[in-house]
Amino acid sequence: MATAPQLPIxxxxxxxxxxxxxxxxxxxxxxxxxxxxxQELLESLRTCPESSIFQHTFQTxxxxxxxxxxxxxxxxxxxxxxxxxxxxxxxxxxxxxREFTFIATLRxxxxxxxxxYLQKNLRAATRVAMEPFYLMASDLVVVPTPYVxxxxxxxxxxxxxxxxHAIYYHFIDARLRLKLNTxxxxxxxxxxxxxxxxxxxxxxxxxxxxxxxxxxRSILKVVETEMGRA
Amino acid sequence: xxxxxxxxxxxxLEKNGKAGENTQERQKKIKTAEKPASHNxxxxxIAVSERRFRQTDLPAHFIERRMRPRINTQQPPPQAPPRLxxxxxxxxxxxxxxxxxxxxxxxxxxxxxxNSTAVGGGVAEILNRLIPLLTELEIPTRWDVITGGxxxxxxxxxxxxxxxxxxxxxxxxxxxxFMSYTEQNRQRMEFAEDLFVIHDPQPVGLVRSKSxxxxxxxxxCHVDLSNPHPGVWDFLKPMVEQYDATxxxxxxxxxxxxxPQYLFYPSIDPLSEKNKDLPEEYVNKVCDDFGIDxxxxxxxxxxxxxxxxxxxxxxxxxxxxxxxxxxxLVLAGGGASDDPEGAVVLQEVMEAAGDDPDIIILNLPPWxxxxxxxxxxxxxxxxxxxxxxxxxxxxxxxxWKEKPVVAGAxxxxxxxIVHKLTGVLVHSVEGCAYQIRYLLTHPEFAAxxxxxxxxxxxxxxxxxxxxxxxxxxxxxxxxxxxxxxxx
Numbered sequence: 001m002a003t004a005p006q007l008p009i010x011x012x013x014x015x016x017x018x019x020x021x022x023x024x025x026x027x028x029x030x031x032x033x034x035x036x037x038x039q040e041l042l043e044s045l046r047t048c049p050e051s052s053i054f055q056h057t058f059q060t061x062x063x064x065x066x067x068x069x070x071x072x073x074x075x076x077x078x079x080x081x082x083x084x085x086x087x088x089x090x091x092x093x094x095x096x097x098r099e100f101t102f103i104a105t106l107r108x109x110x111x112x113x114x115x116x117y118l119q120k121n122l123r124a125a126t127r128v129a130m131e132p133f134y135l136m137a138s139d140l141v142v143v144p145t146p147y148v149x150x151x152x153x154x155x156x157x158x159x160x161x162x163x164x165h166a167i168y169y170h171f172i173d174a175r176l177r178l179k180l181n182t183x184x185x186x187x188x189x190x191x192x193x194x195x196x197x198x199x200x201x202x203x204x205x206x207x208x209x210x211x212x213x214x215x216x217r218s219i220l221k222v223v224e225t226e227m228g229r230a
Numbered sequence: 231x232x233x234x235x236x237x238x239x240x241x242x243l244e245k246n247g248k249a250g251e252n253t254q255e256r257q258k259k260i261k262t263a264e265k266p267a268s269h270n271x272x273x274x275x276i277a278v279s280e281r282r283f284r285q286t287d288l289p290a291h292f293i294e295r296r297m298r299p300r301i302n303t304q305q306p307p308p309q310a311p312p313r314l315x316x317x318x319x320x321x322x323x324x325x326x327x328x329x330x331x332x333x334x335x336x337x338x339x340x341x342x343x344x345n346s347t348a349v350g351g352g353v354a355e356i357l358n359r360l361i362p363l364l365t366e367l368e369i370p371t372r373w374d375v376i377t378g379g380x381x382x383x384x385x386x387x388x389x390x391x392x393x394x395x396x397x398x399x400x401x402x403x404x405x406x407x408f409m410s411y412t413e414q415n416r417q418r419m420e421f422a423e424d425l426f427v428i429h430d431p432q433p434v435g436l437v438r439s440k441s442x443x444x445x446x447x448x449x450x451c452h453v454d455l456s457n458p459h460p461g462v463w464d465f466l467k468p469m470v471e472q473y474d475a476t477x478x479x480x481x482x483x484x485x486x487x488x489x490p491q492y493l494f495y496p497s498i499d500p501l502s503e504k505n506k507d508l509p510e511e512y513v514n515k516v517c518d519d520f521g522i523d524x525x526x527x528x529x530x531x532x533x534x535x536x537x538x539x540x541x542x543x544x545x546x547x548x549x550x551x552x553x554x555x556x557x558x559l560v561l562a563g564g565g566a567s568d569d570p571e572g573a574v575v576l577q578e579v580m581e582a583a584g585d586d587p588d589i590i591i592l593n594l595p596p597w598x599x600x601x602x603x604x605x606x607x608x609x610x611x612x613x614x615x616x617x618x619x620x621x622x623x624x625x626x627x628x629x630w631k632e633k634p635v636v637a638g639a640x641x642x643x644x645x646x647i648v649h650k651l652t653g654v655l656v657h658s659v660e661g662c663a664y665q666i667r668y669l670l671t672h673p674e675f676a677a678x679x680x681x682x683x684x685x686x687x688x689x690x691x692x693x694x695x696x697x698x699x700x701x702x703x704x705x706x707x708x709x710x711x712x713x714x715x716x717x
Contacts, residue, residue: 023328027702028493030481066685067651081649130657131644134481136493141702141711143328163324 014151015192019184021147021158024140024169026059031135038083039125041075042114044135050103051137057097057106058176059138062168065212072208073097074133075110082129088117096208098172101179142169152193156223164212171215172207185219198226281580283587288523295521296590305597311362312501320500321694329694332701333367335710340423341371346386346432348375352496352623353429353452356696359499363697369704374419376433382411386432389466392459393431400461408465409435421445425704428473437472446707449473452496454483454620454641474707479621480642492703495645496621497696498630498687503599505630508607516604520560520592527557527610527670532602532627534563535575535593538618540638543659545582545589547615550663552588555670562592562605606631611669611676615662616640626691629653629683634669634676636662652686653679 031052035041045053056074064071071077072093080089091113100106118125145162149155159167170184178187186199205218283293318326341364345353357373364371378386385407392398412435421439426447428436440447449470455463455478463485470476470487477492478484484491498505517524529548533539541561548559561579564572576593583589594601606612612628614637621642628635629652637643639655647653654669656662669676689695705711 023324025328025332025698025702027699027706030478030484030491030493032486034481063689064648064651064686066689067648067682071648071651077648081655131639132482136481139702139706141705143331145324145327145331161324163322163328165328166324 013193015149015188017192019149019155019158019188019192021145021149021162021166022169023143023145023163023166024062024173025143025165026062026141027139028055029137029139031137033135035133035135036128037126038079038085038088038114038118038129041078041133042111042118042125044133045107045111045114048135049137050107051139052135053103053107053110054176055136055138057095057110058173059140061097061172061207062165062212065164065168068211068214069209075114078129078131078133082131082133083124083127084130085117085121085124088114088121088124091117098175098181098207101175101181103176140173152223152227155188156220156227159216159220159223164216167212167216167219171202171219195226198222281583281591282585284585286587288587292521292523293587295519296587297521299521299590299592300519301592301594302598302601303595305595306503306600309503311359312499314363314366316501317694321688321692325694329698329701330367332698332705333369336701336704336708337368339369339425339704339708341369341425341427341704342374342421342423343371343427343429344374344376344419344433344436345429346376346383348373356497356693357429359502359693360697360700363693364700367701372423376411376415376436377418378411378415381407389431389462390453392462393453393455393466395457396459398459398462400459400465405465412436412438424708431466434466434469437469440472446474447472448475448477448703448707450477450494451483452479452620454480455485456482458485475703477703480645482645483620483642492699494696494699495691496623496626496642497691497693498623498626499693500630504603505627506603508600508604512600513604513607516601517608519601520590520605522560522590522605522608523558524608527555528560528608529557529611529613529666530560530562530605530609531613531615532562532606532624533614533616535572535579536563537575538616539563540615540617541575541579542582543617543662544613544615545579546659547613547662547666548589549586550660551666551670552586554667557610557670558588558590560590560592560605560609562594562598562602564594564596564598603627603631606633609633611636611666613662613666614638614643615656615659616643619643622646625653626687629687629691632680632684634679635683636665636669638662646686646691648682648686651679652683 031048033044033048035044060074073095076089076092079085079092095109097106145166147158147162149158174184175181182203186202189195190199201222202219205215207215210218281297283296314326343357343361345357347354361371361373385404388398415433416436416439424445426445427450428434428447429450430452434449437447471489473489475490475492476487477494479494479496481493500506514524522528529551531541531544535541544561545559551557579591583591606627612633612635614622614625614635616622616638617640619638619641622637625635625637625643625646629646635647635653636656637647637653639657644655647655649655654665656665702711
């Protein structure tokens with residue numbers, strides 16, 4: 001009897017350290033500052049705690065993860081919907097939080113944009129907004145999930161099963177923790193599975209033109225392509 | 231912000247133009263009407279069935295139902311509270327796992343919740359749902375209700391109104407009544423739990439039982455404190471300051487306090503009769519009972535007949551819409567049978583509606599949750615054109631049902647609606663009419679907004695999110711969780 005030709009056995013590449021999927025829950029604290037004009041917002045931005053800047057830029061993306069277009073951060077939305085300052089709103093909306101690994105730098109950028117705009121549009125500074133802006137702050141609590149990945153297959157499985165808050169935590173919030181322009185998924189793929197190319201691809205996914213579910217799908221597409229190659 | 235939005239500019243012009251005057255006039259009218267000697271007081275309200283409609287092409291059975299809607303007069307038996315696993319198809323397994331994980335650390339910790347009534351009112355409704363879930367998560371939670379004589383509850387009712395901006399004559403005798411019943415309740419209750427959650431101003435004074443050794447105290451304020459009566463607030467504030475944390479429903483509702491203040495949005499239960507999924511046949515049956523023609527757009531406002539909900543303004547908006555789009559208006563609410571003021575408002579609404587057969591006014595009994603659910607699901611656009619509002623639960627209900635919602639930009643509503651993304655905020659009759667017209671003539675935009683609205687409700691306003699917030703807050707207060715660290 002003829003024997004079937006032996007196919008090479010492909011074994012999944014194993015990571016030296018597994019990837020632990022975490023999720024993030026947050027408690028919203030009501031801040032002490034309130035702005036009724038852009039000038040007041042500017043002053044609040046100078047003095048408010050970093051947790052407030054975090055809430056209205058990073059965290060708000062998690063809260064509005066289902067919106068594909070027209071939402072970037074709370075400051076931009078307020079400038080648009082309550083102050084009717086469309087140009088300022090566009091400038092603020094163009095801020096990509098992923099460029100920032102420190103809240104202090106993000107604060108400086110926000111202040112610079114508003115300050116420059118108000119220098120050119122003096123009357124906009126004191127015009128009373130239709131709705132006040134209440135500064136909030138966010139306490140993020142990290143919650144472990146049961147999902148752990150030791151190879152690409154398990155990684156893809158985890159990506160499919162975790163909540164959208166886990167995607168946010170590892171993909172967006174990670175920058176502030178790592179203090180690097182990258183994310184937890186890319187770091188793990190590069191460090192543990194030597195997949196620098198895939199890591200780089202993940203890092204280029206646009207979070208502002210997609211929902212977080214869309215981001216999850218894009219990440220999975222990259223990972224599944226790598227699985228196909230293996 | 232990535233797309234130009236010319237319609238939005240039009241709406242802003244309407245907000246800032248004539249429309250503002252209109253709202254002011256209405257506010258003035260409300261103030262006048264709030265006086266006890268209202269010219270309509272005491273007059274019998276017109277029964278809905280007495281309305282006469284002008285000649286119309288509508289089939290006779292619609293007219294018949296609109297004149298004599300089939301309203302359920304039987305109170306259904308109470309529904310058993312759902313279990314946690316029942317929410318899995320709605321929020322998904324990962325979310326449920328997260329709730330269970332958060333609760334695991336709190337297992338065995340005891341909680342006492344205190345409010346002023348066991349039945350009726352929004353707080354009792356929330357506790358009836360929340361406490362079984364906490365208990366299921368092995369966090370024993372006891373619910374106590376304060377007691378008092380009529381004099382006490384008259385005082386607390388006065389406080390409730392005064393804290394929301396009403397006029398009030400605070401005397402020493404009133405303060406004594408409040409403190410005396412607070413002391414009686416303090417003596418009657420035991421305070422041996424790990425966490426105490428005191429709801430609203432009525433039992434606020436129980437915090438005097440706070441011990442340095444045991445327990446964290448939380449005051450959950452469901453009332454809008456943005457403009458309180460100064461005397462009443464000065465009297466209550468020292469008690470509020472003793473709490474370890476306070477919780478408000480919207481950032482606009484708070485006062486300056488020394489302790490941490492948290493934001494918990496009021497939540498809805500997606501499995502309650504008011505919000506659960508309904509078979510299409512049932513929705514059709516309810517529409518049939520009330521004479522609603524499902525082949526044409528339906529604009530709906532669900533709220534009691536109260537001037538602050540501006541039902542007459544909704545009728546005026548509908549009339550502006552009707553010039554362009556053939557549609558129907560449903561105004562469904564209660565409060566007109568047992569509240570003289572409600573009966574007067576109902577009469578005003580019927581006068582404003584006149585003989586238009588496409589304005590369907592329904593004065594429903596309190597047990598109409600299923601019917602209201604069906605009405606919301608049959609709607610093309612849901613309106614909540616309030617002039618003053620706490621947190622509009624009907625707004626959340628509309629969002630949850632994937633409907634485009636047009637709502638007054640007052641109270642907590644701007645927190646519920648991200649303008650033009652999860653709903654539309656309006657400031658006037660004209661603005662309301664314009665936005666309804668736009669939604670009726672741009673069904674794709676309306677559908678996307680409805681989808682966003684549902685996700686917004688799922689992310690922020692469901693009872694499961696509320697439960698998660700409680701678990702997080704308990705952990706933070708008991709020192710079990712620290713921000714930005716893994717539990």
